[in-house]
Amino acid sequence: MVTSCFAERFGDFIEITPTERQALARLEERTRSLKRGAVLIRENDNQGELFILVSGTAMTYVLLDDGSRQILRFLFPGDMIGFSSLVYVRSAETIAAVSDCVVAAFDRQLLTKIITDHPRLSALVMTMNQLERIALLDRLVALGRTSAKARVAAILLEIRDSRAVADGWSANSFLLGLTQEEIGDATGLTAVHVNRMLRQLDEEGLIARDNGRVTLVNEAALTRLANYTNRFNGIDLSWLPPGR
Amino acid sequence: MVTSCFAERFGDFIEITPTERQALARLEERTRSLKRGAVLIRENDNQGELFILVSGTAMTYVLLDDGSRQILRFLFPGDMIGFSSLVYVRSAETIAAVSDCVVAAFDRQLLTKIITDHPRLSALVMTMNQLERIALLDRLVALGRTSAKARVAAILLEIRDSRAVADGWSANSFLLGLTQEEIGDATGLTAVHVNRMLRQLDEEGLIARDNGRVTLVNEAALTRLANYTNRFNGIDLSWLPPGR
DNA sequence: CGGTAAATTGACCTGGGTCAATAAATGTGG
DNA sequence: CCACATTTATTGACCCAGGTCAATTTACCG
Numbered sequence: 050m051v052t053s054c055f056a057e058r059f060g061d062f063i064e065i066t067p068t069e070r071q072a073l074a075r076l077e078e079r080t081r082s083l084k085r086g087a088v089l090i091r092e093n094d095n096q097g098e099l100f101i102l103v104s105g106t107a108m109t110y111v112l113l114d115d116g117s118r119q120i121l122r123f124l125f126p127g128d129m130i131g132f133s134s135l136v137y138v139r140s141a142e143t144i145a146a147v148s149d150c151v152v153a154a155f156d157r158q159l160l161t162k163i164i165t166d167h168p169r170l171s172a173l174v175m176t177m178n179q180l181e182r183i184a185l186l187d188r189l190v191a192l193g194r195t196s197a198k199a200r201v202a203a204i205l206l207e208i209r210d211s212r213a214v215a216d217g218w219s220a221n222s223f224l225l226g227l228t229q230e231e232i233g234d235a236t237g238l239t240a241v242h243v244n245r246m247l248r249q250l251d252e253e254g255l256i257a258r259d260n261g262r263v264t265l266v267n268e269a270a271l272t273r274l275a276n277y278t279n280r281f282n283g284i285d286l287s288w289l290p291p292g293r
Numbered sequence: 294m295v296t297s298c299f300a301e302r303f304g305d306f307i308e309i310t311p312t313e314r315q316a317l318a319r320l321e322e323r324t325r326s327l328k329r330g331a332v333l334i335r336e337n338d339n340q341g342e343l344f345i346l347v348s349g350t351a352m353t354y355v356l357l358d359d360g361s362r363q364i365l366r367f368l369f370p371g372d373m374i375g376f377s378s379l380v381y382v383r384s385a386e387t388i389a390a391v392s393d394c395v396v397a398a399f400d401r402q403l404l405t406k407i408i409t410d411h412p413r414l415s416a417l418v419m420t421m422n423q424l425e426r427i428a429l430l431d432r433l434v435a436l437g438r439t440s441a442k443a444r445v446a447a448i449l450l451e452i453r454d455s456r457a458v459a460d461g462w463s464a465n466s467f468l469l470g471l472t473q474e475e476i477g478d479a480t481g482l483t484a485v486h487v488n489r490m491l492r493q494l495d496e497e498g499l500i501a502r503d504n505g506r507v508t509l510v511n512e513a514a515l516t517r518l519a520n521y522t523n524r525f526n527g528i529d530l531s532w533l534p535p536g537r
Numbered sequence: 538c539g540g541t542a543a544a545t546t547g548a549c550c551t552g553g554g555t556c557a558a559t560a561a562a563t564g565t566g567g
Numbered sequence: 568c569c570a571c572a573t574t575t576a577t578t579g580a581c582c583c584a585g586g587t588c589a590a591t592t593t594a595c596c597g
Binding site: 485 | 553
């Protein structure tokens with residue numbers, strides 16, 4: 050049976066046809082392993098390749114002149130990587146492995162072919178792009194208008210839910226897999242302040258920590274505090290064209 | 294001659310075929326006028342319609358429980374509106390008119406049809422979505438890692454360049470068309486602090502102001518200060534499938 | 538077991554927020 | 568075209584959330 054990380058992402062929503070599955074499988078033929086910290090695409094690079102994350106966690110970020118870093122998004126298995134180097138001559142963001150990862154590389158011409166031959170997959174790719182846009186949107190709101198504590202709470206929930214989708218099951222205790230500096234760079238805070246916020250959330254009984262492992266003790270309160278919405282719910286694919 | 298705001302957006306890059314032009318024109322048949330301040334789509338709404346902005350300036354924002362607002366993006370003629378209510382049952386963001394505007398409404402089924410019949414237009418829609426994603430990304434970086442002054446400078450440049458694309462010509466003096474409160478809600482600042490930053494930029498000789506009109510006196514310095522990249526340059530459409 | 542990356546914590550500082558008062562600008566009805 | 572009402576812009580005084588710096592401690596790794 051031909052498999053595809055990307056297809057699995059939407060397995061619960063739609064039935065992929067055999068032809069479609071085959072087309073998607075072609076995207077994941079050439080895999081490559083990355084060690085924690087390795088850079089896959091550097092800002093301003095362009096090698097004309099796209100990727101699908103097969104396993105592990107990756108992230109995208111931008112470095113500023115003063116050396117500070119803004120992490121834009123964490124990536125999980127099934128995520129498509131590198132659209133910004135598709136549309137622009139130079140990539141707007143750097144993409145790097147947060148944990149050891151496996152990625153599948155494919156040429157942009159393969160995407161062009163899918164768009165031409167498989168309208169429904171084309172719509173799925175659009176959907177993925179929108180989901181990603183909305184993840185950015187949520188983080189943007191958090192950075193612009195919520196407190197440090199809320200942002201840290203939000204990222205804990207986001208990581209838990211993203212991992213749940215990739216792994217297929219959800220637990221309220223999980224390995225975070227991020228350093229406090231990474232959390233800070235994602236939330237627009239310093240590592241020091243992230244530490245203080247984690248301690249507070251801990252002291253207030255909202256979470257418990259044990260070496261990288263986080264337990265969401267009071268998820269409802271955390272969700273409220275963080276102004277968090279689980280974006281994996283409420284997806285609507287009723288507008289998709291039929292499969293080919 | 295059939296016209297399309299959306300098509301014009303990419304007129305410099307590719308030659309649209311007559312059939313394509315016709316398909317796009319169908320998206321803009323039903324227009325509607327909006328008064329400044331009117332809400333087109335409310336957060337959590339869903340009427341299953343998409344829009345193209347024909348004239349004027351609009352914005353998307355999210356309101357938080359405490360009443361604060363984060364403006365995500367300003368929209369200009371040719372922008373497609375409402376993708377988040379396409380992919381989700383409920384819209385993630387509110388869309389409202391910043392100035393009096395005209396929008397064209399079309400049913401999501403029309404988009405489905407375009408995806409099915411016109412692969413190249415489908416790729417163009419994807420491109421638009423990416424451009425929008427990258428606009429969010431730039432703002433995210435600004436909010437997370439740059440100073441208030443830099444963010445205000447960035448928004449001035451962004452508005453100027455966006456308007457230039459929509460109008461087809463660029464000037465270093467333009468009507469901002471935003472209140473300082475709107476600038477604040479877009480940059481994650483208070484209106485009061487936006488005012489202070491504008492004054493500083495003015496005093497430092499980077500800009501000049503005269504009622505809502507802004508003149509970029511030292512654009513190079515402003516660009517450097519803001520860490521600004523003009524995303525209307527460097528677009529690559531070489532991967533697009535041929536037109537039908 | 539030494540060496541480095543990551544987490545913690547305290548002391549202190551500052552960029553941007555809050556509150557409040559005033560002045561300009563813009564709109565509205567008559 | 569005027570008088571009044573409502574936004575919007577401006578400025579000062581003061582405050583605090585989150586940053587900076589520096590010192591330890593703890594975890595991880597060859």
